[in-house]
Structures are given as structure tokens and as C-alpha cells.
Amino acid sequence: MELRIHKGSLEEAVSEAASVLGKKTLLPVLNGIKMEVREQGLVLVGSDGELMTKKVIPVQQGGFESMETGACVLPAAFLHDLVKKMPGPIHMMKDGSRMLIESGEVKSSLSALSTDEYPRIPDIESNGSILMDSKDLVELVRQTLFAAAKEGSRPVLTGVHFEFSEDDVQAVATDSHRLAFVRKRLRSGKNHSCTVPMKTLSKLIKLFKNVKGPLRISMTDQLFKVESSESTLVSKLLEGVFPKMEALLPKSSKAELLIDKKRLINSVDRAGLFAKDTSNHQVKLRFSEEKKLNISSFSQQVGTIEENIPLEGVERVSGEGSMDVYVDSQFLSEALKATQGNHIHLFYNGKMSPLVIRSAESDDQVHVISPVRA
Amino acid sequence: MELRIHKGSLEEAVSEAASVLGKKTLLPVLNGIKMEVREQGLVLVGSDGELMTKKVIPVQQGGFESMETGACVLPAAFLHDLVKKMPGPIHMMKDGSRMLIESGEVKSSLSALSTDEYPRIPDIESNGSILMDSKDLVELVRQTLFAAAKEGSRPVLTGVHFEFSEDDVQAVATDSHRLAFVRKRLRSGKNHSCTVPMKTLSKLIKLFKNVKGPLRISMTDQLFKVESSESTLVSKLLEGVFPKMEALLPKSSKAELLIDKKRLINSVDRAGLFAKDTSNHQVKLRFSEEKKLNISSFSQQVGTIEENIPLEGVERVSGEGSMDVYVDSQFLSEALKATQGNHIHLFYNGKMSPLVIRSAESDDQVHVISPVRA
Structure with a gap:
């Protein structure tokens, strides 16, 4: 097994394969990455037992030269650090149970394990992909x-x-x-x-x-x-x-509010500051006649916060005519940040019923958040 | 106590004062920063009991407006996060044991403690500074x-x-x-x-x-x-x-090597990789006739590394004629990185005697590193 390759492309490939490895596993081969020199390319495989990645560097790409085919397992984190610190192009050659690694004046050797016990990438019986x-x-x-x-x-x-x-x-x-x-x-x-x-x-x-x-x-x-x-x-x-x-989506709504997304995210994040010491990060959303959404929160130890944000539109307000609900500010913030577009629709269906958030610009995204008890 | 100020300048000042605070102290006031509105400026003080910082924002700088003088202690981390998330210029007003903080549509209040128990910045009897x-x-x-x-x-x-x-x-x-x-x-x-x-x-x-x-x-x-x-x-x-x-500096040297600093740092860092699992990160420096410095290290589990770096000059090689010493790679690397200039002098005085490193371009820096036992 022997190869030459540019430092940068090997570093990137090793980093990719090494990144799936777990912290430290009992099976020594799983602390390593599998390196295989083929006629046509260099193959690097990393695995944590549940999850595998494979990276192929074709011949002549990244300076890769296949000099003798073969395969072994090398200590992943070590190989990565070493390649990163090498001065230039890298020459690797297997010698018994050692991998000799040279770059410029630097000569190094790493212990190389057999690939026998390394997990194989399973064949997927492809009935079409x-x-x-x-x-x-x-x-x-x-x-x-x-x-x-x-x-x-x-x-x-x-x-x-x-x-x-x-x-x-x-x-x-x-x-x-x-x-x-x-x-x-x-x-x-x-x-x-x-x-x-x-x-x-x-x-x-x-x-x-x-x-x-x-x-x-x-x-x-x-x-x-x-x-x-x-x-x-x-x-x-x-x-x-x-x-x-479908089982989780409320069927109807008592109020539907159109809101500037960024404005709402900022308000929820601010209110969330004061909700840090409650177990469910609760903030209160309140809406009544004056076309504003009131967001508030308080922390017994530290203080209170409250603000009104203007609504861009209010629809279908049913008999109850107002909204009053406590939600987890982190959940709300994450849902809003994941939603595309500049405006969102907020659907309210009662104090105990989940809030629904939809992008105002697309039907392809829905978020549902259960209320928390005050 | 009342003031107006730009969000950015308050954020920066609070961050500075808050950064000296310890993780969590038993004395509640030390989790806070002291804020004082004077006629002429805003003063923010942070302290961990041993160490204090004081920041002054003069009137009209950073939009600061002194509306009513006064002082209190506010929860540091909270105030910092809140100011950072505020939409614009900030208005603060003390009301009993609360500090009201407003910015745009946002109204907040934080609990404000008395400054009575806050450590004072000690007067330094200046006999000239x-x-x-x-x-x-x-x-x-x-x-x-x-x-x-x-x-x-x-x-x-x-x-x-x-x-x-x-x-x-x-x-x-x-x-x-x-x-x-x-x-x-x-x-x-x-x-x-x-x-x-x-x-x-x-x-x-x-x-x-x-x-x-x-x-x-x-x-x-x-x-x-x-x-x-x-x-x-x-x-x-x-x-x-x-x-x-003076007690720690060797009086003489058996060899004095002139070396490219960057080249040596890179070599020591590489060798240090293999020295991670020894308690003192030991790498070996060896020099004999051929005008090269040999740096090597090995890890029982992983492998070995070795390289020769060219010397720019060799002086005063005494009877022994060679050098052979083990040092902590981290200590050596840190000393080299702290040394100014492109070249360093390495003074060797025997296997058990400290190495001395001096910048080749200045007499104003000296590093001494004790050898470790192999």
C-alpha cells in the first residue's frame, strides 16, 4: 500500500471521515478510519457503528497518485492532526503493521490495524433511488x-x-x-x-x-x-x-394574526430572557381589540418585560374576540426562525389548544406548539 | 436616577464591567454591576472582590444624557443580554427598588439593589504614578x-x-x-x-x-x-x-545554536502530537556534527515522528560536541511563540541543565526551560 497526495486534500478527507466517529469506543478499530488505495482512487471510511461516511478522491485529483493498492485502519484523530501540521505533499507507505508517513524533512510512522474487523458499508439492494x-x-x-x-x-x-x-x-x-x-x-x-x-x-x-x-x-x-x-x-x-x-393539527382557529416575522422573533427572544428560570421558558402572548400583540414575561428574581407589536392583519376573530396563551419562548423562537418568508400567520384556537404558525408566503411549512400552563 | 444612552455604548460598557465578575458568588451584590449617573458621566463598576474595573462614559459621548443623578446595583449578565436585544436607544429610570428600562415599544424592569454593600474602588495614595x-x-x-x-x-x-x-x-x-x-x-x-x-x-x-x-x-x-x-x-x-x-539562569553553555524560529515552532508542534500521552509532553532534541537539529518523539500506542532542521549557525561547541536533551514540547512551543524576531538562539549546557532561549534580534527576552527525564 503506497500513495502520494496533497496535504490539503488528505486533510479535508480525513476530517470528513473522522467527524462521524464517537468520543471513544471500546472497539479499537472504530477509533480509526479505514484508508484504501485503489487503482482508481483513495477511499476513506469513518464509522461509529450506526452511521458511516465514505469519501472518494479520484486518481489525479488533489495530487493523489496510487502507487500500490492496499487498505488499513489508522488512528483518526492523530492522522488528522498530523496531516494538518505537515509541511507539504505527503507520501505514505505501509510497512508491516506501521504506516510510514513522510512530508519534506518529516518522517513519521503510525500503527496500522487490519481492516478485517472494520464495519463494511452495507449494500443497499437498490430498487431504484x-x-x-x-x-x-x-x-x-x-x-x-x-x-x-x-x-x-x-x-x-x-x-x-x-x-x-x-x-x-x-x-x-x-x-x-x-x-x-x-x-x-x-x-x-x-x-x-x-x-x-x-x-x-x-x-x-x-x-x-x-x-x-x-x-x-x-x-x-x-x-x-x-x-x-x-x-x-x-x-x-x-x-x-x-x-x-394530522392528529396533532387543530382543525379550526378562533383568531388568525398576520405578523412581521423578524419583529416577532426579536420580541420573543427578549421576553425569553426573563423566562430562563421557569422550567418551560414561558412567555405570554395576549391580543385584544387594539390590533397589537402583547408579549410579556417575568422572572421572580430579576424583573419583567413587556411590549406591543403591531399586527399586519387580523382575521376570523370569533366570539371570544381575544387571545391569551402561554408558550415556551424557545420553541416559538425556533419555529419562527425555521420559517421562510418575511411574514407569518399565527393561528390561535383557545388557551389550551396548540398555536399554529404558517409562512404567509408558502403553504409548505407548518409549525405547531402546545401551550404551557401558566 | 435617570438617563438616556445609545444601546451600543451601554452594551459595550456593561460587557466590560460584567466580564470581571466570578461565576456565581454568595454575596448577591457581586453578581451585579454598580451603575452611577453623575452630572458629568455614567460610571459602571464590576468587581469579583479581588479585582475591579471602572468604565466612565462622559456626558454626550455614546448618546449619554444625565437626567437625574443616583446609583444602584443591577444584575450584570441579565442587563447585558437585555441591552443587547433592545431595539434602539435606551431610557432608564429608577423607581423604588426597580430600574425601569425602555427602548422603543419595549418596557422592562429589573430589580435594583442598594450600592451600600458594593465594594468601593480603593483610593491609591499616589506618590506619583x-x-x-x-x-x-x-x-x-x-x-x-x-x-x-x-x-x-x-x-x-x-x-x-x-x-x-x-x-x-x-x-x-x-x-x-x-x-x-x-x-x-x-x-x-x-x-x-x-x-x-x-x-x-x-x-x-x-x-x-x-x-x-x-x-x-x-x-x-x-x-x-x-x-x-x-x-x-x-x-x-x-x-x-x-x-x-539570576538563580535560575545557567552561567555558561556548551553549545549555542542559531535557528529559524518558525521552522522550529512547526517541528516542535508536530513532535508534540506524539508526546500527548506522556505526562510531561516530552520531545527529544539532538544535535551532533552535521549542522542539523534532530527533533523526535514517540507514543507507545500510536507511533513515532522525527525530523532534522537545518541550523543557521553553531557556536561555542565545547568538548562534548553534541546535545541530547528531553524537554516539554508545550513549554518549548509557548516560549518560542512568545519570542520576538525571526531567529532564536538556543543555549545548551548539558543533559540535566536548563535550555535557554533568546531572541537573536534583541537582548530583552529570555526563556528558560528545565529538561525532563526521558
Whole structure:
């Protein structure tokens, strides 16, 4: 096994593969990345057992020269730090159980493990894959991921649920106190659904946010795979039945307010300051006749805050004629920040009923937030 | 007590005063900053009991308008976050035990404590102060502070020792394994020495690194004060006798090597990677006839590294004719990085004797590093 490569391209590829590794695992090979020199390219694989990434550097790209094929597992964090500090182009050559690494005057050797015990990237029996623009996929994930459950008794909620149908894809995440829903047009011609773990999706954003063009998505009942021309991400899926989104959406509303999004975000963030010492970060939203939304909060120890923000429009105010509800300021803020466009519609249906937030400019995003008790 | 002020200038001043506060103290007033409206300016004071800062915003600067004089103590972190999130100019008015804070549509109130229990900035009986260029003082601190003891049985070593004499100032720090010494020309006409705590000096760098022009330094036996036109820093001094630097400097040397500083820093940092799992980060420096310095290190678990760096000059090689010494790579790296100029002299005086590093371009900086046992 022998190769030459530019420092920068190796550093980037090692960094990518190393980033999925866990903190420290009991299985020594999982603290390493698998490096394989093929005739046609250099392949780097990182895995935490649940999630794998593969990066390919084709021959002649990034100065890569394949001199002798072979594969081994190298200590990931170490290799990354070392390559970063090397003075220039890198020459690597395997010698028994050591990998010799040279750059300029520097000679180093790292212990190299066999690839026998390294997890293999599972084959996905492809009954056809789906092409999706990378920007759309990354956006879909960014606009929902924050609402997934951080932990909890229902593992299926610790991910984002995707439903691909004939001509769109829907993504939903909920921690059972709030829900984020996004839909994108996509002529996939497939019907398939799956729930992808949070860690995989955070990694997906990092890997593909700067990639331009289409990504290839493949799925089985257990696995989820996303590929660009150079990078592959494969992950296990979450098991369990994801709750139906319709069950969580209120059917009607007593008031519908049109609000400048940025203005509302700023107000909620300010009020949230004073809600830090309540367990649910509660702020109060109040609306009555005068076409203003009043946002307030207080902290027993520190003080109070209150402001009125002008409404751009008020519709369908029913008999009750006013609104008075406590919500978690962090949930509200995150939902607003994930919503596209300059204006949002806020739907109120009573003190104990969830608030619904929709972009005023698109039907493709919905957020639902349960009220908290004052 | 009532004032108006621009959001930006209040935010900056509050941030400065709040930054000296400890994590959480038992004395509630020390979680707050003291705010005082005077006819001529707004004064903000922060203190952790050992260390105080004072910031003055003169009338009409930063939009400050003094409407009614008075003083109180406000919760520091809260006030900072709130001011940062306010939409524009700020109006503050004290009402009993509350401070009302308004900005645009936002109305807030914070609990305000009396200033009775707040530490006072001690008067320094000035028998004349010393003027020193802020750039010089900050440099003096930056080039020595890292070598002070982080903790340990001798509290006096957890600071930097300053000696002002007729026409220079010297700064020394040592944790007893290494030492940093810097001297600057300064016609102060004073003779005075003191040992200033590490936390004070970190704060000094932050406060004054962007200040241009002279700072005023005053000292008593217990206190140290530095002032610019707008900011004041007052600190207690460390007690105890600081060791004499001459006792730590080797009197002679067996070899004197002239080396490109950057080249050496890079090599030491690389070798240091492999020294991470030894308790003293040991790397080996070896020099023999061929006009190269060999730097190497190894980690039992991971591997080895070695390189030769060319020497720009070799002098006074005595009988022994070679050098072979183990040092802490972090200590060596920090000393090199703190040294000015492009080249350094490395003085070697035997396997068990401290290494000495001097800038090749100036006599005003010396670093001493004890060898470690292999």
C-alpha cells in the first residue's frame, strides 16, 4: 500500500471521515478510519457503528497518485492532526503493521490495524433511488431537525420522518410538545417513508451543505443512504411508528394574526430572557381589540418585560374576540426562525389548544406548539 | 436616577464591567454591576472582590444624557443580554427598588439593589504614578503570563513579577519548571516591584489591547492600578517573595545554536502530537556534527515522528560536541511563540541543565526551560 497526495486534500478527507466517529469506543478499530488505495482512487471510511461516511478522491485529483493498492485502519484523530501540521505533499507507505508517513524533512510512522474487523458499508439492494437537489434536502432537514426529541421514552421521535410520494416529499419532526412540518415538490415517482436519526441528519447537513447539484437517496427498511459524486453517508433507520401529523393539527382557529416575522422573533427572544428560570421558558402572548400583540414575561428574581407589536392583519376573530396563551419562548423562537418568508400567520384556537404558525408566503411549512400552563 | 444612552455604548460598557465578575458568588451584590449617573458621566463598576474595573462614559459621548443623578446595583449578565436585544436607544429610570428600562415599544424592569454593600474602588495614595505605552504594557504581559504557575503550593508564582527601575521595567513569570523574562525601556524614574495575579493580567490584556497611547500605572504595597482615560483596573497584589531570576539562569553553555524560529515552532508542534500521552509532553532534541537539529518523539500506542532542521549557525561547541536533551514540547512551543524576531538562539549546557532561549534580534527576552527525564 503506497500513495502520494496533497496535504490539503488528505486533510479535508480525513476530517470528513473522522467527524462521524464517537468520543471513544471500546472497539479499537472504530477509533480509526479505514484508508484504501485503489487503482482508481483513495477511499476513506469513518464509522461509529450506526452511521458511516465514505469519501472518494479520484486518481489525479488533489495530487493523489496510487502507487500500490492496499487498505488499513489508522488512528483518526492523530492522522488528522498530523496531516494538518505537515509541511507539504505527503507520501505514505505501509510497512508491516506501521504506516510510514513522510512530508519534506518529516518522517513519521503510525500503527496500522487490519481492516478485517472494520464495519463494511452495507449494500443497499437498490430498487431504484431518488434524485433530490442538495439544497432542497439540506433545507428540509434544517427546517425540521430542531423539533425532534432530544431524548425520551419514544426513540422514533429522536429523528425526522420523511415521506416520499409521487410528486412531493414531506418531513416531520416532533418531540410531542411541538411539531415542524415541511413539504417540497419532488417528482420522485416513489412511495416510501422512513425515520432518520438526528445524528445522521446533523452529519448530512455538514457533508452536503456546500455540494451543488443532485444527491442520490436510497432506502431499505433498515437503511438510509445519501450520495454525492464524492461522499456517501449510510445510516441505520429508527424503528417504530411515527405519529400521524394530522392528529396533532387543530382543525379550526378562533383568531388568525398576520405578523412581521423578524419583529416577532426579536420580541420573543427578549421576553425569553426573563423566562430562563421557569422550567418551560414561558412567555405570554395576549391580543385584544387594539390590533397589537402583547408579549410579556417575568422572572421572580430579576424583573419583567413587556411590549406591543403591531399586527399586519387580523382575521376570523370569533366570539371570544381575544387571545391569551402561554408558550415556551424557545420553541416559538425556533419555529419562527425555521420559517421562510418575511411574514407569518399565527393561528390561535383557545388557551389550551396548540398555536399554529404558517409562512404567509408558502403553504409548505407548518409549525405547531402546545401551550404551557401558566 | 435617570438617563438616556445609545444601546451600543451601554452594551459595550456593561460587557466590560460584567466580564470581571466570578461565576456565581454568595454575596448577591457581586453578581451585579454598580451603575452611577453623575452630572458629568455614567460610571459602571464590576468587581469579583479581588479585582475591579471602572468604565466612565462622559456626558454626550455614546448618546449619554444625565437626567437625574443616583446609583444602584443591577444584575450584570441579565442587563447585558437585555441591552443587547433592545431595539434602539435606551431610557432608564429608577423607581423604588426597580430600574425601569425602555427602548422603543419595549418596557422592562429589573430589580435594583442598594450600592451600600458594593465594594468601593480603593483610593491609591499616589506618590506619583508611572506612564507606559499601552502597547508596551500589553506586550510585556503577553510575553510572560503563559509561564506563570496555574496553581500550586506557592501562590506568588501564580502571577507576573514586575520590577520598575530608573530606566527600564522587567517582567518575570515562572512555574518553577520554566521561566519567561522580558525587559522594556521605560524612563519611569521610579523603583518599585510587585507581583500581579494572573486573572488581573488576562483582564488587563482584554481591557487595554485596543487602547492607543499611554496608560497610568499606580501601586501601593497591596494594590495595583492601571488607567486609560475611560477604563480603570484595580487589583490586589500577590504576597510573598518572588524568586530571583539570576538563580535560575545557567552561567555558561556548551553549545549555542542559531535557528529559524518558525521552522522550529512547526517541528516542535508536530513532535508534540506524539508526546500527548506522556505526562510531561516530552520531545527529544539532538544535535551532533552535521549542522542539523534532530527533533523526535514517540507514543507507545500510536507511533513515532522525527525530523532534522537545518541550523543557521553553531557556536561555542565545547568538548562534548553534541546535545541530547528531553524537554516539554508545550513549554518549548509557548516560549518560542512568545519570542520576538525571526531567529532564536538556543543555549545548551548539558543533559540535566536548563535550555535557554533568546531572541537573536534583541537582548530583552529570555526563556528558560528545565529538561525532563526521558
